[in-house]
Amino acid sequence: MTGTPGAAATRNGEAPERSPPCSPSYDLTGKNKVVTVDGMRVKLQIWDTAGQERFRSVTHAYYRDAQALLLLYDITNKSSFDNIRAWLTEIHEYAQRDVVIMLLGNKADVSSERMIRSEDGEMLAREYGVPFMETSAKTGMNVELAFLAIAKELKYRAGRQADEPSFQIRDYVESQKKRPSCCSFL
Numbered sequence: 001m002t003g004t005p006g007a008a009a010t011r012n013g014e015a016p017e018r019s020p021p022c023s024p025s026y027d028l029t030g031k032n033k034v035v036t037v038d039g040m041r042v043k044l045q046i047w048d049t050a051g052q053e054r055f056r057s058v059t060h061a062y063y064r065d066a067q068a069l070l071l072l073y074d075i076t077n078k079s080s081f082d083n084i085r086a087w088l089t090e091i092h093e094y095a096q097r098d099v100v101i102m103l104l105g106n107k108a109d110v111s112s113e114r115m116i117r118s119e120d121g122e123m124l125a126r127e128y129g130v131p132f133m134e135t136s137a138k139t140g141m142n143v144e145l146a147f148l149a150i151a152k153e154l155k156y157r158a159g160r161q162a163d164e165p166s167f168q169i170r171d172y173v174e175s176q177k178k179r180p181s182c183c184s185f186l
């Protein structure tokens with residue numbers, strides 16, 4: 001999941017499977033997921049694209065029809081962060097024009113090996129106008145929130161009522177996200 005987008009779309013899917021014992025406790029990109037938003041079940045079908053080493057061979061068809069893209073980098077790996085701009089350019093060119101994009105800085109639990117400051121993730125996200133948070137697939141920090149925010153946005157778009165207050169995904173994420181409790185050396 002280094003510098004790669006995971007694509008989420010509302011499609012019929014099955015409940016998420018359990019992770020094998022040695023993998024991180026929370027799956028950020030893989031399988032299907034059902035999220036309950038205001039009493040309504042939103043089904044997300046999720047794909048994990050190839051990693052950065054296969055960057056150039058990733059087919060655009062992979063995310064062309066996606067309704068949402070989770071762009072992940074690894075906070076302990078600078079090149080994964082540096083790849084994000086290239087992905088955003090690709091997405092701008094090939095993805096749906098109204099695709100929901102979220103930037104995630106994963107491995108927030110390994111603060112001792114941090115190479116990318118939270119502020120750098122925030123700045124990049126601001127530059128592209130996308131919501132941002134740091135996550136940990138190991139501890140689960142902000143993982144459910146990432147899916148919930150995407151599901152809320154997709155539900156809002158699908159069934160917007162005239163009298164319904166507008167949903168702002170960036171504001172929602174900012175108000176709900178948890179920050180890593182320990183400061184890094186950077």
Ligand SMILES: Nc1nc2c(ncn2[C@@H]2O[C@H](COP(=O)(O)OP(=O)(O)OP(=O)(O)O)[C@@H](O)[C@H]2O)c(=O)[nH]1
Nearest residue numbers: 001002023024050051052106107108110136137138
């Ligand atoms: N500590 C920690 N380790 C993690 C976290 N997320 C993933 N890992 C570990 O990082 C390694 C790589 O995880 P993957 O999910 O295979 O990464 P990937 O980039 O998707 O791999 P490719 O699909 O080949 O690109 C594995 O050993 C995971 O257990 C996290 O949030 N915290």
